Amino acid sequence: MEHVTVGLDGSPESLAAAHWAADEAERRKLTLCLLHAWPLLVEEPDGVRAEMDQDYWARRIVQNTRVELQAHHPGLSIVGSLVADDAEHALLQAASESEMTVLGSRGLVRVESYFLGDISLPVVAHAERPVVLVRAGTGDDGRQSARTGTGGVVVALKLHGPCDDLLRFAFEAAAARGRPLRAVHGRSLPVDAYVPWGVDHDVAEEVVQDAKKLLDRALLPWRDRFPQVEVTDGTALVSPAKAVVQAAEGADLLVVGRGRGRRRRGPAPSLGPVVQAAIHHARCPVAVVPHD
Structure with a gap:
């Protein structure tokens, strides 16, 4: 798994994802793979193979993106991959062989596209390796870039279960960027914390201190492994989904976990409320890391 894969479909979001993926591959000293996939097509009524046109545009998308990325990353190894397959299947196969897979995202906007909308959520839900979703912005030089x-x-x-895979990814990302890491935990107050005049502050403080102990315990071995990473932590007394969206404001990268037990085939993949909130509302890139 010596490469980062990015899905391309020619959209501004996929181009932003490609630039983000190139930056990440360069940081990690990995090869970048540009993947475009399309299903096998049948002959059109006039006898002209539509696949020929698709093949031309597919090669153009990959080649143009490669040229643009290589200009910004002259030392980066970049390869193109054109796959005649269903996009979801092609991406899942690539994800199983990559350090991470990067896709463009438009948040709540519904999109009809190979790599956005209907495709990105199933890939996030079923991939065995981390998937990063990137929204488009515009850089200082006018090119498409990640927000x-x-x-x-x-x-x-x-905090209630294993999180080593999640923390490994987060600490490695922070170390590669030379940036601080903030661990957040959201927890709704129990019913007995609410009193006629508001919230029982003693109960609230007890909840915060309990979460603090669990956070310290989870982070301790990773602080030791990555002493160069500045780490802070905090507990928000709101729902986990709301806490994640609030914490993501202004972040370089948000890392959330998806339990492998949540995988479910079908039109509505089960991702859980935290992952759903992160994907739909966080403006920064979101890394979804599968874990046991």
Whole structure:
């Protein structure tokens, strides 16, 4: 798994994803693979093979993107991959062989596209390796770029279960960027915390301190492995989904986890409320990391 794969479909979002993926591949000293896939097509009524046109545009998308990326990353190894296959299947296959897969995203906007909308969510739900979703912005030089902030890397932790895969990805991302890492945990207050005049602050403080102990325990071995990474943590007394969206404001990258037990085939993949909120509302790139 010595490469990063990015899905291309010619949209501004996929181009922004490609630039983000190139930056990430360069940081990690990995090869970048530009993937475009299309299903096998049948002959058109007039006898002209539509696949020929698709083949031309597919090669043009990959070649133009490669030229643009190589100009910004002259030392980066970039390869193109054209796959005559269903896009979802091609991306899942590529994801199983990549350090990470990067896709463009438009958040809540519905899109009819190979790599956005109907495709990105199933890939996120079923991929065995991390998938990063990137929204488009415009860089200082006018080119398409990812929407990022200056707030470092944020990782959302559930704390009730294993999270080593999630923390490994988050710490490696922060270390590669030379940026701080913030671990966040959201927890709704129990019913007995609410009293007629508002919230029982003693109960609220007890919840915060309990979460603090769990955060410290989860982070300790990773602080030792990555002493160069500045780490902060915090607990928000709101729903985990709301806490994640709030924490992502201004971040370079948001890292969230998807339990492998959540995988479900069908038109509505099960991602959980935290991942759904992150994908639809966070403006920064979102890395979804599968874990046990």
